[in-house]
Amino acid sequence: MKAALVAIATILALLLQNRISIFGIPPALTLVIVYLLGIRLGALKGMLAGALIGAVEDSAAGGILGPALLSKGVVGFSASFASGGLFRWTPVLGVIAVALFTVLDGLTVFVARFLYETPPAPLSRVVVVLVVQGIMNAAAGPFIRPPHAE
């Protein structure tokens, strides 16, 4: 049941981030889902779920399989540290964490594509996109709490 919900949420996120944008930059909604899974399920499960979602994203994009698989897997793994493994969760931490993971995700994909395909965009554009996406995703930070958070 939960897996079905995650699958539906992922598809909706993929469809939605195709349709909405601010200043021409779409949000990275799948990253928010991976962060949520990472913070709730823990490091290993979060990593696996993230890798799967990343693989779906790579397949939908039609490019090589791997960049989003790697980036989402890393985010899913690392998100568990924001849930109390390393830091005590607070809404401010949540905001910072989501923003940072968005940038990390984008950078990982950019580097992977740069190494194995063609660069997806000029570096200056990448910086702008990541900053804006980080700000957009950061809005979800206070609302994605670990299970034990007050």
Next chain:
Amino acid sequence: MSLRRFLPLFLLILISFTIMTYQSNKGITAPLGFIGKPLDRVNALVHSISSAVREPFRKMLIRESELRRLREENGRLLALQEKYRELVSENERLREILLLRERERRYVAAARVVSKGWDRWANTIIIDKGVRDGVAKDMAVITPLGLVGKVVVAGDRSSQVLLITDLNFSASVKVQETRQEAIYSGTGNDGSLKYISREDPISEGSVVVTSGFDGLFPAEVPVGYVSRATNRSSDIFQDVVVRPFQDLTRLDEVAVVKR
């Protein structure tokens, strides 16, 4: 924190790079490629639903902006139409002045009325021709419809004209049908005929023209028509009101003629 905890992450990184290296050499593998088609179908369905919802609003917005554009265009065209009407009217007036010029041997210059005169009590106008254009004091000012006045001040490039309705204006005239001579005087709004005897018949509508006897105005220039003629028992002369042919509130172009 033991390194064993990070083992899954290292494995993920290793596997990812292996997959990517393999694909960069052998070409793209798409083990999850079967996801693409249903995803595209769902995407197309969502797109058609959102388009169907958006379309009426989009059309409404287009109609709204089109309506606004048409209104602006309409306003612009109406203004243009008004301008053209004005030009056609001016063209007509200038053509009449031109005919007058060809007809009138004493023609001096055609002039535009610039403004009312400086004297707020007198009925005067300013025209845009003066001494440099051949205009001189006491020259008659006329239009195709009739007498307008006479030049009282001739400047270098402009002149002041005393209108026939002014109290200080007078001219020697005659009634066209009966050839009765009289003196036309301005009354402020219209004019009056002086020295028409009670016995001399004069009817409303009779045309009054200049006689030329005063040496100021050319003869046979239309002045106006008799709008009222009354006999008072106490007077030996009739009280005759003359309405000028030319509407002096609507003067644009005039012609100046010699005496």
